[in-house]
Amino acid sequence: MGQIIISVGREFGSGGRVIAEALAKRFDLPIYDRHLILEIAEKTGLAPELIEKYNENPKHRLISRNVRGYSNSIEDNIAEMQFKFIEDKAASGESFVVVGRCSESKLRKYDCLVSLFVLGDMSEKIKRVMQVYDLSEEKAEELISKKDKKRKRYHNYHCTAHWGDSRLYDLCINSSRLGIDRTVDILEEYIRARAK
Amino acid sequence: MTAQIFAVIIFVAMFIMIVLDKIERHYVTLGSGILTLTVVFGICKHSWTSIWNTLAVKDFAKAEFWYATSESESKGINWATILFIAGMMIMVEGMAKAGFFRWLCMRIAFLVKCRTIPVFITFMLMSAVLSMFIDSITVIMFLAAVTIELANLLKFNPVPMILAEIFCANLGGSATMCGDPPNIIVGTSLGYSFFDFLSNTGLVAGISLVFSVVFFYFAFKKELVSDGGEKVDISKLPKPSEAITNKKDFIISSLIFALAVVLLITHAVTHLTVATIGLGIAVITILTSGKNTPEIMKKVDYKTLVFFIGLFIVVSGLEETGILELIAEFIEKISAGNTMAMIAIILWVSAVASAFVDNIPFAATMVPVIQSLSASTGVSLPTLAWTLSIGTDIGGSATPIGASANVVGTAVAAKNGHPISWGRYCKKLAPATVMVLAISTVYLFVRYL
Numbered sequence: 001m002g003q004i005i006i007s008v009g010r011e012f013g014s015g016g017r018v019i020a021e022a023l024a025k026r027f028d029l030p031i032y033d034r035h036l037i038l039e040i041a042e043k044t045g046l047a048p049e050l051i052e053k054y055n056e057n058p059k060h061r062l063i064s065r066n067v068r069g070y071s072n073s074i075e076d077n078i079a080e081m082q083f084k085f086i087e088d089k090a091a092s093g094e095s096f097v098v099v100g101r102c103s104e105s106k107l108r109k110y111d112c113l114v115s116l117f118v119l120g121d122m123s124e125k126i127k128r129v130m131q132v133y134d135l136s137e138e139k140a141e142e143l144i145s146k147k148d149k150k151r152k153r154y155h156n157y158h159c160t161a162h163w164g165d166s167r168l169y170d171l172c173i174n175s176s177r178l179g180i181d182r183t184v185d186i187l188e189e190y191i192r193a194r195a196k
Numbered sequence: 197m198t199a200q201i202f203a204v205i206i207f208v209a210m211f212i213m214i215v216l217d218k219i220e221r222h223y224v225t226l227g228s229g230i231l232t233l234t235v236v237f238g239i240c241k242h243s244w245t246s247i248w249n250t251l252a253v254k255d256f257a258k259a260e261f262w263y264a265t266s267e268s269e270s271k272g273i274n275w276a277t278i279l280f281i282a283g284m285m286i287m288v289e290g291m292a293k294a295g296f297f298r299w300l301c302m303r304i305a306f307l308v309k310c311r312t313i314p315v316f317i318t319f320m321l322m323s324a325v326l327s328m329f330i331d332s333i334t335v336i337m338f339l340a341a342v343t344i345e346l347a348n349l350l351k352f353n354p355v356p357m358i359l360a361e362i363f364c365a366n367l368g369g370s371a372t373m374c375g376d377p378p379n380i381i382v383g384t385s386l387g388y389s390f391f392d393f394l395s396n397t398g399l400v401a402g403i404s405l406v407f408s409v410v411f412f413y414f415a416f417k418k419e420l421v422s423d424g425g426e427k428v429d430i431s432k433l434p435k436p437s438e439a440i441t442n443k444k445d446f447i448i449s450s451l452i453f454a455l456a457v458v459l460l461i462t463h464a465v466t467h468l469t470v471a472t473i474g475l476g477i478a479v480i481t482i483l484t485s486g487k488n489t490p491e492i493m494k495k496v497d498y499k500t501l502v503f504f505i506g507l508f509i510v511v512s513g514l515e516e517t518g519i520l521e522l523i524a525e526f527i528e529k530i531s532a533g534n535t536m537a538m539i540a541i542i543l544w545v546s547a548v549a550s551a552f553v554d555n556i557p558f559a560a561t562m563v564p565v566i567q568s569l570s571a572s573t574g575v576s577l578p579t580l581a582w583t584l585s586i587g588t589d590i591g592g593s594a595t596p597i598g599a600s601a602n603v604v605g606t607a608v609a610a611k612n613g614h615p616i617s618w619g620r621y622c623k624k625l626a627p628a629t630v631m632v633l634a635i636s637t638v639y640l641f642v643r644y645l
Contacts, residue, residue, distance in 0.1 A: 046615070064217065065603050066217060068333065068604070072596040077607060077610035078610075
């Protein structure tokens with residue numbers, strides 16, 4: 001199999017990250033999510049906690065300014081580091097799975113890119129978030145809404161196309177319909193077909 | 197009345213959009229400028245004269261635009277500012293390409309044997325001196341990059357040094373007519389020379405620089421102590437000469453820079469305007485750059501030039517409709533005609549505003565206001581002009597978004613693994629800003645009242 005880059009966009013609570021991990025395992029590829037933060041931390045000397053804090057966060061417009069392509073916003077600078085990281089990896093010919101980070105847009109020029117978006121029914125997402133984060137139903141719904149709003153603002157600030165817009169991805173799939181494992185099976189089949 | 201309402205709406209909308217930063221600021225000012233020309237002057241005022249005066253293209257045909265034997269004021273688009281900034285941008289790109297800035301930074305670091313505290317002090321001074329002649333963005337871009345490189349080699353925290361360099365760049369910029377865009381606008385709009393600025397804003401900038409160096413020394417001393425003590429094997433560091441990409445280009449660009457400095461210092465004697473100097477320097481740089489010319493021209497920041505053009509048109513809309521006179525009347529009223537109160541208001545309001553919004557539109561708006569204020573109250577216009585320059589230039593240092601150098605400096609630090617939060621930035625630079633403003637208040641009161 002030649003170079004393949006699997007980009008996984010996801011709604012919070014849809015199991016997108018778990019699906020991305022499973023795909024990485026099945027195709028024996030490195031996955032850049034938390035690992036991406038650690039690699040950037042090692043490269044720049046930044047604390048991983050600090051990158052985590054600003055990771056996939058939209059900047060605060062009122063306290064940020066851009067001058068000739070430079071920005072004082074830490075969120076912007078962390079985002080740019082991550083975009084550069086995945087771009088360098090893609091340009092080097094490496095195959096990998098990347099979660100979020102506007103990768104479906106930033107790596108669009110690569111023919112080997114397979115861009116996926118995982119969504120889910122609200123009821124299923126709530127159940128999942130309640131279980132994973134040990135939250136009440138109300139709190140889980142709040143968290144889902146908050147996280148997705150943040151992801152949307154982050155994505156739409158850095159890209160021209162809108163987060164979750166089906167035209168942006170090769171395949172959008174609702175993980176609530178078949179469950180995580182069957183969703184991974186379907187996606188694996190699709191990726192293998194694309195890789196041929 | 198309708199024209200006034202539209203002029204204000206366009207101006208306020210422009211300011212909000214610049215602050216929100218959703219659309220690039222040059223599109224915002226250019227769009228607002230076009231709206232001012234069509235809606236305010238065309239539809240509301242039916243005045244071709246206003247449009248013609250605002251576009252100010254006839255200025256190019258005037259002899260005093262190029263060679264001025266007396267002070268002349270500018271209205272509408274301030275083409276002298278635009279030509280001068282464009283010329284300096286071209287010169288600076290030529291210098292950067294030849295490796296001038298990196299060489300200078302490394303040379304000074306080697307002169308003080310790369311010891312942390314002496315590097316800290318000399319870099320502050322260099323930042324201030326360079327910013328007197330070159331835009332602070334370029335100064336900080338190179339200084340911050342070399343500071344990080346030295347910090348990695350000498351094992352010290354570069355953040356305090358970068359913060360001090362940013363502050364001194366803004367301070368140095370306030371010393372001369374060409375140091376900071378608000379000063380270029382004030383100088384070309386009101387017909388002041390380089391020496392006028394140097395002997396007025398320059399003097400207080402010099403005094404403030406001494407206080408600032410002492411302030412930052414005590415504020416950052418502990419943080420700057422290098423992990424490995426003061427002993428440094430400088431033979432392991434890259435040599436200054438390695439920064440020079442091409443010796444011939446380096447010599448030529450250094451000579452052009454020296455010529456620009458001489459022309460600026462003597463322009464009150466030679467009567468060459470800043471527009472002539474800007475154009476001349478640009479032409480010489482282009483002629484001597486040979487095959488590098490396309491690359492240099494490509495790097496010129498055209499967006500900033502467009503930003504200025506749109507901005508001048510929008511401010512003309514406020515001026516021609518009498519809005520700025522109303523603001524001047526308001527300042528006169530709240531200061532009750534008291535010159536001391538007037539100076540204090542202009543200085544501190546300009547400073548606070550510049551700490552949060554771009555100081556260029558603020559200065560461009562305030563120039564006609566102080567002209568009107570001076571005409572109606574009899575307060576010396578130069579005094580108000582120096583007050584405005586100091587307020588806008590110094591106030592910008594207080595926050596990470598107050599001036600362009602702050603944004604560039606903090607961004608260079610962040611890209612190299614040293615993010616600077618608002619809290620970290622303001623903790624030391626806001627008090628330093630207040631200190632310099634307090635010194636300036638005393639200076640203005642003692643010298644001009």
